Amino acid sequence: MTTYLFTCQACGQEIEINGPMREAILSSGCPVCTESVDAAAFEQE
Template sequence: MSASEDIVFTCPDCGETMVVNPAMRDALVANGCVVCGAAVAESAFEVADAPQE
C-alpha cells in the first residue's frame, strides 16, 4: 500500500465511516471504534478506490 492510498474504516457496530491512515487503522484495531467503542477487526477496513480522472 502506498502512502497515497486511503484506507476506509466502517464500524461494524455503529456504521461510522472515516478515512484513516495506517497508524490510525492499527489504533482502531487495538482500541476499538472511537465513536462507539465496539471491537474492530481488520475486515472493517478497505482501500478506497482511486479517483477517476
C-alpha cells in the same frame, strides 16, 4: 501514505484514516462507539 476507509460494523460510522490510525482502531476499538473491530472493517483506497 496509504489511506483506508474504516466502516464500523456496530454503529455504521465511516471514517477515512491512515495506517497508524488503523492500527490504533484495531487495538482500541471504534473511536465513536468503542466496539472492537477486526481487519475486515477496513478497505484500502
